[in-house]
Amino acid sequence: MSNLCIAQSGGPTAAINASLAGVMREFIKDDDYDKIYGLKYGITGIFTHEYVELDELFKTDEEIDKLSLTPSMFLGSCRYKLPDITSEATIDIAGKPYTTKQVYELIFDFFIEHDIKSFFYIGGNDSMDTVLKLSKYATKNDLDIRICGIPKTIDNDLPRIDHTPGFGSAAKYIAASLLEISHDTSIYRVPSVTIVEIMGRDAGWLAAASALARNGYSSVPDRIYLPEVPFSVDDFIADVETVLKEKRNVVMAVSEGIRDNAGNYISEGESKHDKFGHVMLSGAGKFLENQVKERLGIKCRSVEVNILQRVAGHLTSKTDILESEKLGATSYYAAKEGQTGVMSVIRRVNPVTSSLDDEYLVEYSTERIEYIANGVRKVPREWINEAGNDVTPEMISYLKPLIQGEVSLSFKDGLPDYQGILKNC
């Protein structure tokens, strides 16, 4: 029997271990392979001979359940882009120079030596570039080693997929945060403005998810600004003034990536210095906080939804976790059937409409990696309102199913009982 290999790459999410768990469950059930190796720190684990035998670490359903609900990457990660096979660059690995060809040989020597039939890479746009390059190399060199991607990114910006694993949990965390912020900000008589900055440098999906916080008693966030529409500080201030006429405590959601007409991040023009004269960068939220204070003379605070939006394992979407597992399983069977250079995808059966009663049904398949690697899917302009300061009902219909359901997380001593962090072996 042959073996499998898997690795995780890029930035963390709360669901990336669920995809690893999804592959593990099929590996155990299927009994068609002998071992499953997990590379540490993504593909770079091959360069440093760092890997684990996952089949030895996870044997029972309980162990895999715990892995599935643990945020971030159990195997560690990397931000490493393989050089193009035609590149003449020299690559330094552990102090030794390698040609591009040697780097690819190093990787495939590892696969051959360990009798790897399929390699799975869980990641986003950049990681899919690795899947593309490795699968091309294998095909070109007549190596029957299947290279399959499994999607992952809180940014939800991969092409050819309805939504990405990790996004639903991030969206749920962001919406819950905005709801709780609305409870926090509504208690005083004094008028106030709260600006909530949400992740997303290029695509506004995460900021859009804040709209899900709105309910029968709260209109928070009162406006939403995405990077897909050029941002005007003057218009923003005018919007604040408009909302202040209707209510006392205003909450505005902004994407960290909002840019002006010329494409510059809106806080870029600032020249802040610490006491040693060093330039300090601040975010869009802080910048707008100062603008509101200065121009309107009103109590204003900015809140950065911090890195928990990507790793809040304590508040994940059950839909997201289950779909992430299923995408792992889909890649597992695609590779087994002989597919290579593909990524597993999830597609919505019914089109998204402005009705909130759309039935949410999905199907799983695979897509050629060429269409996905290095691509970016932004929020379509038609899902942003005309004024560019809110999302449309279609966006709400699209987002709503993704945050449904809660997982049953175990607690120990008052805190989530996660699978531990993999230390250096």
Place this chain on the structure above:
Amino acid sequence: MSNLCIAQSGGPTAAINASLAGVMREFIKDDDYDKIYGLKYGITGIFTHEYVELDELFKTDEEIDKLSLTPSMFLGSCRYKLPDITSEATIDIAGKPYTTKQVYELIFDFFIEHDIKSFFYIGGNDSMDTVLKLSKYATKNDLDIRICGIPKTIDNDLPRIDHTPGFGSAAKYIAASLLEISHDTSIYRVPSVTIVEIMGRDAGWLAAASALARNGYSSVPDRIYLPEVPFSVDDFIADVETVLKEKRNVVMAVSEGIRDNAGNYISEGESKHDKFGHVMLSGAGKFLENQVKERLGIKCRSVEVNILQRVAGHLTSKTDILESEKLGATSYYAAKEGQTGVMSVIRRVNPVTSSLDDEYLVEYSTERIEYIANGVRKVPREWINEAGNDVTPEMISYLKPLIQGEVSLSFKDGLPDYQGILKNC
């Protein structure tokens, strides 16, 4: 039959409605009073005639359960300090000038007019000042209206009480956040420093709670800095270097209130300006992030645990919620017995030791308000290690019981199903 009156004051917590719910449960069970009025926006609701009949709004156990698990103040809040009865100041209320005496009369006229037997004020140090002043006034003027405080503050800085309602939930949220941050920061090979800034201007209890994140696989936070010990940037940088020798990804927890030897907030010396030349304030975390980058040339990020640390109803401590209800009930019966000018307190039966096996038992009673109003309880120096960069085992023993247990929160459409925000009636 006579009536009751209650209000909430100060900053929000995730457990302040639990204390309101605690009073409501006894009110319904006891059937000794006719009505219970809730003042909106704290004591200032009397000035503006804004109040609700809580007995009409909450009748069933289910309704009160939902209220109990809703963060922030259902009744709204204020940051209003009553003038001293001897003050000669003139107070403006709704555009009309009032003498101090008239303000007190306004309040007690309301109580008399509504046949109020007892008034409960849920709040922190400043709110207990209101309890002190009103109870003194009632006693001096032979008015049999009992004025009782119910404690509340995430800061845990009230004197004469083992710990304050709201603190345990904030501590649990902070510890869970640090645990998840440890998963987030540990995935790359590249060395990194993460500085986590936690609330607490004067007392370091909340920052200390980050220590609870440590478990069998994670040492995060690697060091903890509280405002009770003068902070040295040089020592901090040296600590970062020390930890970097042991591990690749360092996480330091700092209280927002850390100050230098002269008592100045450590980011105070900065002079940052936006593009219009306006001074921008940043926090301790951002300041230290820049120091680390500059001095050590290492990847560094600061994370501000945002306002969710005080209102994260989605991750509260069951111990905290139940104790907060019980403190409401304790004040209810204290007032009924004729006590006035008191606050309900919780005390630990067994002393805190360095053993983690201490049995956690508490008892409830009341304490004279004179000992509590305007007081601040800081972290005792002996619960901070000698070097001033961590907490002791006694602190862990003290904190651990407070975050135990999870509540069963209902979800609706993927988000917590909270009691709505009280709009203007």
